[in-house]
Amino acid sequence: MALGRVELEFSARVIAASAVVVVFGLVWVIPIYGLLSGSLKSLAEVQGTPVLSPPSELNFETIARVARELTGPLKNTFITVLPVAALATWLGSLAAYSIYRRMDRVSDSIxxxxxxxxxxxxxxxxxPLINLVKSLGLYDTLPGIALALLTYYTPMAALLMVIFMSAIPRFYIEAAMVDGAGDLRVFRRVVLPLLGPGLTSTMIFLFIMTWNNFYIPLLLSRGYETHITLKIFSYVGQSGTLYNEMFAASLLGSLPPLIVFLSLGxxxxxxxxxxxxxxxx
Amino acid sequence: MTINPKVFLVLIIPVAVFASLLYYGIFWNIYIATHDYSPLARGEEFIGAEGFRELFSSVEFREAFKRTLLWSALLVILGNLAGIILAASIFQFSSPRKRNVLTTFFLYPLSLSLVVVGIIWRWLFDQYRGVNILLDNIGLNPSWLEGGNAFWSIVLVSVWIYAGFSAMLYLASFYNVDRSLIESAMVDGAGTITILARVVIPNSIQGFILSTIFLALFAIQMFDLPYAMLYLNPFTETMVMYIFSRFTSLYLYLASAAAIVVIAVSAFIVIPYALYGIRRWILRGAR
Incomplete structure (x- = not known):
């Protein structure tokens, strides 16, 4: 009897939960659907049709045209963001190791x-960061944006790496130290191999965050070519009511983080x- | 066997330099806010709290200040609510695979740029070509982005963006609840509500605290989303947007004074968290 009731209640709960997930899920699907269908509309179609109506035919003309315009900014963003994510993760993990190994008042305060x-x-x-970048002659350059991104994201990487490192059991390190290995050797031979997933997570997180950053490139650039988010934003003013172009730019500009998210979520x-x-x- | 102090220093220096730059930014703002740096001024004259007085006597800043705090409150309330509903629903599925897929799905807005999210929703909120086409069927035709409505609409978008994040934090708390505790309560004949009230909710306090902290922080730094949707619209201007507009019109001392206010409000949340929360939650396993 008791078990029967539990089972009944269990299935009712799952049905209710499924209903919630479906209703919320719709609100999560609609924007992505709109983005896709809008990008596939032709110039003639976009002026008359609502955002959520499906395109009458798959028209890749808008995507192709916008893709040509986005090549430069996409390339710029890649060569800014990849080194920043890698370097910040590397420097952050070094700092995290030193904090993890010290664990006293000094490292706590840091x-x-x-x-x-x-x-x-x-x-x-x-x-003040903008002034610093300007005084180095790096305003409106990719190294300038990279420097500002590094300034903010390197401490964040250190914080994330401390969190990932704190999962490593201390006795691995102690055992290696007893065997006479030095601090750096322990890092290379013991900690790094165990940190793989932590390093990957931090780097991927930073890649997506820096790729999507808007405020830093906005304040450090004159035009819209230096970073993809600026370029996407430029379509808002440019194409007025032609949402197909804005959507195509948004879609193409979101592909790298979206692909990373879908494959390495x-x-x-x-x-x-x-x-x-x-x-x- | 603690680390060699010299090695410690060498390894920490790069991060320390960047972190110091961020602190330098805070002190620079304090200096500029108390010195007249505007292009209209003749020199760098010490003005004390004059800048802050001017800041708070400006209707525009007071509105932006109140709006940002209201945004924080709304995002905290609605984000937590959506987060706990989503988390509780996802938690009902017993297969870990299903749970992971659903969690990932509801987190996808965070992998998009806020500019992109803003552009999509700007169009979904279009009076004639957006979601109103669907709502028309039930006799609704709200003007989402008109005048004061825009604020509420964009708040909803921000809830949409961060609800998955909140759900993730709650789920982490739920997973910490011993599964056998729930099962034995069920066998004892406790209903869903009892289990929620007695077992799950008391164990979700950590999720609630973290979710509240981060939702509040996300609202305090709100810029990209309203800016991408409506530029510097007076109905949706936040504190960071005020900083931006004063900075671009070269009223640096006002921009800096507003920046200090943003820093102070965030520090109010961040410092207790950093002093207490990190030691308790992050470093718990480290010692």
Whole structure:
């Protein structure tokens, strides 16, 4: 009897949960659907049809035209963002190792200082950074944007790496130290091999965050060519009511992070979890 | 066997330099906010709190300040609500695969640029060509982005973006609940509501705290989304947008004073979290 009731209740719960997931899911699907269908509309069609009506035929003309215009900014974004994500992850993991190995008041304070710097909105402290970039003659250049991104995302990488590193059992390190290995050797031989997923997660998280960053390139550029988000934004003013172009630019500009998200989503989510307070799922 | 101090120093220096630059930014803002740096000024004159007085006597900033705080409150309330509903629903599926797929699905807005999200929703909110085509069937035709409505609509978009993040934090809390605890309660004949009230919710406090902290922070730094949707619209201007507009019109001392306000409001949330939360939650396993 008791078990029967439990089972009944169980299935009712799953049905209710499925209903919630479907209703919410629709709201999550509609924007992506609109983005896809809008990008596939021709110039003639976009003027008369609502955003959510499917395209009458698959027209790749808009996507092809926008793709040509986006080549430069896409390339620029790749050569800015990839080195930034890699370098920040590398420097962050070195700092994280030193913090993890020290674990005293000094490293605790550094850790807290890094966390505060990470979570205070960079939007509020960008002006002096712009002045610094300008004084180095790097305004409106890719290295300038890279420098500003590194300034903000390297401490964040250190924070994420501390979180990932804290999962490594200390006795691995102690055992290696007993065997006479030095600090750097322990890092290379013991810690790094265990850190693979943590490094990947941090790098992928930073790649997506820096790719999607808008405020930093906006304040450090004159035109719209230096970063993909600026280029996408430029279509808002340019094409007025022609949403097919805006959508095509949005779609193409989102492909790299979307592909990474779809294929390596679990690493991104682990990055998010670390960012959101180091929760372990 | 602690690390060699010299090695420690060498390894920490790059991150320390970048973090110091961020702190330098905070102090620079304090300096500029208390010194008249506007292009109209003749020199760098110490003006003390004059800049802040001017800032808070400006209707535009007061509105932006209130709007940002309201945005935080709304995002915290609605984001937590959506997050807990999503998390509780996803949690009902027993297959880990299904749970992971659903969690990933609801997180996808976070992998998109806020500019892209803004562009899509700007069109979905279009009076004649957006979702109103569907709503028309039930006799609704709201003007989403007109005047004061725009604020509420964009708040909803921000809830849409971050609900998955909140759900993820709650799910992490739920997973920490011992499964056998729930099962034994079920066998004892406890209903769903009882299980939720007695077992699941008390264990979700961590999810609630983290979710609240981050949703509030996301709202305080709101810029890209309203800017991509409606530029510098007076009905949706946030504090960061105020900083941006004062910076671009070269009223640096006002931009800096507003920046200090943003930093102070965030520090109010971040510092207790960094001092208490990180030690408790992040470094828990590290010692």
């Amino acid at each position: 850790m807290v200082a890094i966390a505060i710097a990470t979570y205070i909105p960079y939007h509020a402290i960008l002006v 679990r690493y991104f989510i682990r990055g998010l979890q670390a960012y959101g307070g180091g929760v372990k799922a």
